[in-house]
Amino acid sequence: MKIKEKLIHGLFLFNGLLVVFILIGIFSLLVFTAIPAFKEINIKEFLFSSNWNPTSYVKETYGIGAMLVSTIMVTAGALLLAVPIGIGAAAYLSDVASPKIREIVKPIIEILAGIPSVVIGFLGIVFVGPVISKTFGLPNGLNAVNGSILLGVMALPTIISLSEDALSSVSKTYSDASLALGATRWQTVIKVKIPAALSGVIAACMLGMGRAIGETMTVLMATGCAPAMPRSYLDSVRTMTSTIAIELGEVPYYTTHYYALFAVGLVLFIMTFCVNMTSDIILHKYQGKRV
């Protein structure tokens, strides 16, 4: 009996540790597949040059500068849209809405979260794109603005539901004290609840940012994917994710180009990892304070 219990315990322990192995596995496979690329590519050139032309007949160049800027541009644009709307919606759900309205709105957010990225990207082509091209008088609407809007929509559910969790878990004594001092509900929300939940709200926005950085299909379809350095939001951009998606299918295995794409993947992994870790640390600090 005892042996059986020990065995079962061990089995579950192994199962638990599996996720750690997977995370380490992803990281190390990326590193090992990316390393051969730097036999031929100068790391400095890789990170700072904005010239990505792996199929050139004269001289192949591998610089991720333009993609890095593109990724940062669409992510920043997405956050600009999603953060204010997301926090506003979260504040409404946690402090203004009646339970009945909350029961209606929550499934709406869940359905929005469930819409596949490829469908959002498709709408970027057939719906948002034409609107943008008409508004700004452009030949087509596949550019950084389009990508930002779509990524903003995709980041919204994450930001709303996690910010709402943070706002709802602010101790009721805070708002009671504020109301008792004669503050209106609005003042309480803005001056007491949001500041009290700020770390949770920031963590939520950072998770939304992590999703936007790593999103592939939407930006692949809706941003036009021109590999040049973008000069404005109305330019077509090509993010790191879409570069991998476009080129990995075409390169032969075990070439410098192939390895270089894994190096891009590694940079992407490290970026999202840092964002997620920061969000995690902020959240933990805040949970510690609450106790």
Add this chain to the structure above:
Amino acid sequence: MNKKMITEQLGFWTLRLCVGLVGLILLLILFDIVSKGIGTISWRFLTQPPKNGMTEGGIFPAIVGTFFVTILTAVLAVPLGMGCAIYLNEYADDNIFTRIIRMSIRNLSGVPSIVYGLFGVVLFVQMMRIGTCLLASGLTLGLMTLPWTITASEEALKNVPQSYRDGALALGATKWQAIKTNVLPYSISGMLTGTILGLARAAGETAPILFTGAAFFLPFLPKSLFEQFMALPYHLYIMATQHHAIETVRPIAYATALVLIVLICSMNMFAVVLRYKLRKRKKE
């Protein structure tokens, strides 16, 4: 009405506007897809393979492919996810190992889907030599879904009152017996709810299957796990951007998007209704 009240009303209406906007976005998305996709949907569209260079015919192989790959995803992600959740909620002490495991889960759920695709290419397609096929895609999607199923399953386990475990243990049951008889039966439906939500997300993913097994066009259904397959999200991507006559196939793309959304929404609805019923039962 004094100034304070006016500010409050203005503020609240701004917040309402935010929520309204979110609702409006969803409505726009659904309206556009449904209104332009419904006309192409027919029994033949759902049961025939694409024809004439994918400008006619249906999407049957893509529906079947998505169905198969989602089942493979479930086979990998559901038992492993439940096992990990059981370990974390029932066995683990609050020590450094547990914290590392939890941190890994949170980070895994933040890894971009295209990076899972890269991982799948190296590990399954090349190192394990199973090639680009249904199995490689299923395994890749399974890994991606794992953190979601773990989180969902743990949530369900947390909802089982501690007294259920204590009761069994006090009667002399071993830990596993207590879990098996007094915890799992009360949490299994909650676990399934969360798991279905995770699988619905996996069914709509494209990036992880781009390079691990999804095919541009196949007139036949896959006959084994080691063959390539068509999938709804990938088919939509092809129809929206890669087809040689994009404008002619727009209706097909819309209809594919509609089928995909209906599939995923019905999986979500099923889970949401299940959860609602469970909550009600618990309250009674």
